[in-house]
Amino acid sequence: MLYTAYRKYITFFLILFIRLAAFSQGNAGGNTVQTVEIEPGKSINFKATSTPGSAYQWFKDGNPISGATSPTLNVSEPGEYKVLAQNNLNCTSEISDGFIVTVKTSVLVKQANLSVEKKSETKATSINDPYEYLITVKNSGPDPATEVIIKDILPEGLIFKNMTMALQGKFDYNAAARTLTWTIDKLNSADMSELRFVTEAVNPGSVVNTATVSATEADPDLSDNSSTDTKSITDLTIPNVFTPNGDGVNDRFEIKNLEFYKENEISIINRWGNSVYEKKDYQNLWDGTGLDEGTYFFVLKVKNATGTWQAYKGYITLLRSKTAQ
Template sequence: VVDYAPLGTTITKWTATAKGLTLPSAYGTGNLEQTIPLFPGEAEVNYEVTVKTSNGLTRSPYAGKPLVNTVTVTSSTADLTTVGDNKTTQALPAEIRNDLSIAKTSDKLTPTGIDTPYDYTILVKNNGFFTSNEVVVKDILPAELAYISHVTAAGSANYSKENNTVLWSIPTLQPGAVAIIIIKVKAIKPGVISNTATILAKELDPIMDNNTATDLKEIFALDTRPNVITPNGDGKNDTWVVDGLELYPENTLAIYNRWGNEVYHSTGYKNDWSGNGLKEGTYYYLLKVKDPKGVWMVTKGYITLLRNN
């Protein structure tokens, strides 16, 4: 009994189950070449052969084509009938499988505020052994984001205002190849924005865990809480801090007492007012900042200064 591996493959193992006879071996690796010394009448043997495609098959003339496997059985004893003596050939349909992955990132080091443009970088890669065809990347922008532009050197991308979605199409992606798209957006609301992109292709991808990528981006806004300061040197609320003010370097701050007299003024406030020289009580602030559009915004409220905490 002879069974050689199809071209471009190797036989990793074979097993045999016999009925009515004893085999020299019931298992093996590599090509099947077994001689059975005595094969009684009515006896039978079933072989199960496992083959594996090699990594190089993607670049060979056999890539994407059916695997043809031929089994031959011969005997030194004369055969009284020719029924079933022909070589048995079975063609197995080929199913190309690939592994695509996607990664999505944004700048986490630079504080970003409302209406400030920033980029998402999406990188896709073909980790498989075959060319991926009709690759599609979909990025549905959440409601907190406004689309500005995109740029890519691979394939083409389009933005749909109707569903706030960027659809990136890549005709082919070769094994090991990567492609990048950069999407520029701006936030219209503060908070942590979750943005997810997905990738699919024509070929089957058995590893779906890396076909989705999510980026979390924090968008800052001015926050004057808490509005109580206790400048006693314990490191807690010793100065009046405005969270997010670093996003607005052009700013002015004026603080007034309850009679409307200005007791403090700063251009380019550095979160360092401690009420030095002032008595306990309630003070009122007027904070002006220039946003990325060049528009001055005004925030006002009160600050409670306590000395005995």
Template sequence: MCRIIVLCALLINTSKGYSKTWSNQGGDVTYTISEGASIVLHASSINAAAYQWYKEGVRIDGAVNKDYTATVAGMYSVVAFNSGGCPSSVSDPVKVIVNPVTTPPVNPDTVVDLAVTIASSNMHAAPGDSYTYVLEANNKSPITGTDITVRYVLPENLVYLPQPGTGDVVKYDMATRTITWSISQIKQNDPTRLVLTVKVLTPGMVQSVVNIKGKQIDPVLANNVDQTVQQVYPLVISNVFTPNGDGVNDTFVVPGLETYSDNELTIINRWGNVVYQKTNYKNDWDGSGLVEGTYFYVLRAKNKAGVWDTYKGYLTLLRTRI
């Protein structure tokens, strides 16, 4: 004979907020929790050895413990079993309601769509040259944007050249290499511009990224970042010269070398011997005393920024007229 009774289904809340009500019909207990929260159902019984929980009258797989954590809405009940396997009657149901989390509406007065762009002067820059970037901040919404900050992290091969009269709105942090441009406000479609002057140290591609942020919520983040690329051109060194006396390509010429303040040229043969070396080379080496063949060159040149650029490669010397 089975002697087991489920006295009640108690609920112990495990989340921060819930509410409890009783139905006017039948006295059912209802608990309301927020979406993402949970609540623990606790079976209080006599002589129980096992349990089975149900939702809407359907057995819940694996829910065989005294406590069950509910996270979804529904009507929950439980059956207890004694050591002989005899079941109790089904407990009174407990209703769980889950309220969705709602996001409060955004006040349109706090929404400002800021946008930023960056463009280089796109000059044919060489190491040591100075050129400019133009930063433009704009507001594409009818609400005036305030407390706006534009940030640009200076690439490693650039030197920032501050311009007079910008100290109040443009700050440069040498430790982080960050240029910060502060703008008090921007009205709708009233762009403001800043011209930054930089000096480039080494050849290669200079990639610059700029971003913008204001006090108000920005509903469009895609236009809060922009980037541009400036190419800095190295010396272009020919890999063939023909010192055969025809007046064409008779010396080893490096175009643009005269724009470098100092240079050192070293020519090495295939056995690793230095066959020519010159400080402040003047594009006048004609390969005198050397046979036709392939040689290795090392050219060091100090650019206008005071940085030594190093160029290495192979050079073919031909005396036969083509």
């Protein structure tokens, strides 16, 4: 009777500790089986204590676990776990109640790594001078992107004129909300698409606006889901053609409002890359003397009110032929 009582003494403390310490539930004794669920890749620690206890053996699904002879066991795999304890007199406890470990089923989440880039036309642009924006959207993710939505809220003073190109999808502009919405039903992995539209600024200064993209699928990198463009708009009106033919009309390369920029300089370059005219403090007097008809590249630099130099680049066409009356 003494031997039997001693075995129960060990068993009682072994079962009680596992239940209370590992899961904080249940009572000692009985043949109940408890279940715990863990996240994929996670683990749980079991710890068995018996008084007195000097050796342990853990079991998984009824089979002894090789090397699992310490009072603790780290478990990351599903199965039913039990433990035996033995004291220093080689007296073995009854096997503990089982604990069933399950691993939560992972849900396969589709991923579409979208990115968007917005760029304005690089030409020198004045107020009321139409210019184009290009929005490019790409999917670098492993899965197709569905219900792709690109939005662009135009700032005050920027007028939407028209759309010039969309490779795919649907396009809408809400004038009241000043919001451009471009939707694509599906954008496959490694695919890209483009949208071009024309705007017009009514005020000089910097036009800053941002395009964003989203989709139904998870996106592992949100850092490239928005793109901001800054466009410099000047009150200078730079023509793209002048006609120095002696008729008194448009005979010089005249830049409207240049008189408000006392510090300025201009350079005219031919198609071979040679400078044909340079002038600091330009006074709108260049008439193309000695040059052939054709298209020339110009670089105009002006110092604004903040003391910052701004550069405007573009093309000017020189025509000398008089229009027949």
